[in-house]
Amino acid sequence: MNENTFLEKWNSEEPIYKAWGDFIVSQILDSLNERGIDPNIFLKISPKVRIKDQKSLIDKAYYRNKPYTNPYDEIEDKVGIRFVVLLTEDVASICEIIKSNDLWTTFIARDFEEEKSKDPLLFSYQSMHFILRPRHEIKFNHITIPTHIPCEVQIRTLLQHAHAELTHDAVYKTTNKIKPTVLRTVAKCMALIETTDSFFVEATRDLNSGPITEFKIIERLDSLYLSKIGLHSHNQKSSLIVFDAFEKFISEELIENIELLLNQHPYLINRIKARYSTISFYQQSYVLFVYWLLENKKYVTCNEWPLERKILEYLATDIGIGLIN
Template sequence: MTEAEFIERWHAEIPLYAAWGDFVLALINERLAAEVAPTTLDYFIKVPVKPRLKAENTLVDKAFHRNKGYADPYVNITDKVGMRFVVLLTGDITKVCSVIESLNEFWLYSKDRDYEAERLEKPLEFSYQSMHYIVKVAADLKHNGITIPAGTPCEIQVRTLLQHAHSELTHDTLYKPKTTAKPGVKRTVAKSMALIEATDEFFAQAMDSINSVIATQTQLLHMLEKIYIEGVGSSSYSL
């Protein structure tokens, strides 16, 4: 496939990729809202999520100029449309991942990147961390009047706010082949990721302690309400 043929096909299929991204986001939001209730989705998600189509120049560069060795660059590039869910703590990542993996009646998923597995594989290394899923349409479907063929891919990234800050700072300057960072810069970035991991653990411990206190208080209030109702016969309020 030539660059011209690649671009021509991309222009023709932009609407179906946009429709697939819209469908994926709407479905995840619906299921995730139920999963995190009574917390609102707007509060749970720390950065607004919007499906994003890959820019044409970036797509062509990735397909033909980065020595990726794609057998079929158009098919092999799976992030032509994607979205990113940014949450507060790593425990929240699990909730989003659970929703993504539960929707197998609509798509087939694979993990292109799993930071937890990478930690186990390279325990002494501190680098970019994120969960990357590729979800592909399980069977032809129609959304907003557009037929989306089976196998159409969409990338979903899931990360914490701290991981996102690290990525925004370093992705284009450290992990792109067109740039070469000095060893001192790489070391500083690695130290920042180590601190991010530690900070997330401290925040999680703090939240566990807070939630434990709240749970104890709630149990006590329910016990007092029960005693009151048994003694008086009614309650004018509900906990």
């Protein structure tokens, strides 16, 4: 296949490759949402489908001294997607989503965890690379995607991405001889990134430990809110402040106790519904927790309330109690 034939085929198939990349992104985003993970928060850079331009393709196929016998079919990154997350633990989550999807075949092109196991003294460019192909013919966006179409998916942490952006082309893909001092500096950077990531993971685990996480209070409170109010909760950062201030009252039985409170005071449900569209506080499931606090721990709640007191006054009026000056 000469260059002209290569480009003719690529021009005819480029929309198919783009559709395949878009399909993969949509599947992974849907899987994150199904797991209760907000992609807008979890993914640190919005995933975009990257199509290789013609010049780059021709250069890779014919001028980089690659051992291709059939370059068009052997180049597997004509379309690529990159997912950038915060921690290496998050990388594992995306990998699990990719491996568990039955709509494509998964080939691991690069596994930096495996590379570290084989060479524990190695500190170099890190990323997870998968090559995905449709297991069966797929139709997406009015385009038929045959089973031979590949897409390269890369998964990195934010720190790994920064390292790669600074060094990958300049160090790992260059044909020029790199000074040993530069290579050592790059390796030290990678070692520092691994160390920093381990500290981040440790800090995240400590921050997420405690009864709120252990008893899945927020998730269960959201579910109770939806079942009783019939509307979706949209908790803001202020909820974390309240949970933190009154963490000592959180137990495994808390949600059952809050449900009992709502059964005893069903008018609270109508109060929330009536104010849902006008006062944002009533759109958040932790309003139920504050009702319970006022009913059962009024003195401590009044003395230690961390937010604007006006909120507490609204809720005290709802539940029919007086606040302490």
